[in-house]
Amino acid sequence: MLTIGQLARYVGVSTKTIRVYHDKGLLDEPGRDASGYRRYDADDAIELIKIRTLAQAGVPLARIRELRSATGEEFQQALREVDEELTARIRGLRTTRRRLRRLGAGRLAPLPDEVGAHLELLVRWRFSPRWVDLQRDLWILVFATHPGQAIALFEDQREILADPALRRLFLEYDHAYDLDAGDPRLDDLARRVVEASRERYGTGDPPQLDAASEIPVLIQGMVNEASPAWRRLDTLIRDAVLGETRGDGSEFVE
Known part of the structure; x- marks a missing residue:
């Protein structure tokens, strides 16, 4: 026969915990000896x-407490459910650990791995650091505000940049950053952007976007x-699209 202190040490809990279990009806309170x-x-040790x-x-x-009155099969089913929950928690903890390690190495990644890999590709394709940082910030905002559409939009963007001709167009857009707003090269670039968009999407928006997006x-x-x-560039592109919609031939006309 064990005292409460001996039982607590054997199982690895405190005597206070055992008393809580008694109070909550999880562990039957045993009788007392002549000394009180x-x-x-x-059996008490096993139950504890x-x-x-x-x-x-x-x-x-x-x-x-409910499981105390469960049948053998009900208890086993409960254990399987607990096991599944633990597996999910372990997976989440491992993900958190990887993020902590990236944080410790100065490589915090607030985006899915495939987006991070894509941003690394942008560097190898000689996009400017300014463009890569802008893309990172944009994808963070899109994934945070529109998680249901973000991955489809990202896949569309990745397919576009996998095409060398379209990638060169985006590189020109990137490198137009320092041009004067009145530079005539912007008119030519805007026209080619519109033509590429028409070829890919017709006259509508990307199919991943709903009308109210x-x-x-x-x-x-x-x-x-x-x-x-x-x-x-954005103004020129919008004017071209509106001119096409009106059918008045006014795109790129000042």
């Missing part, structure tokens, strides 16, 4: 180990704020 001390037996194991696995005490405004707003030349 509770005395526990092997079960309670402690479930509690450490994150099972709420109320649920543990705020993503184009979000993206173009950040791009336009970065450079007067880029803002001018």
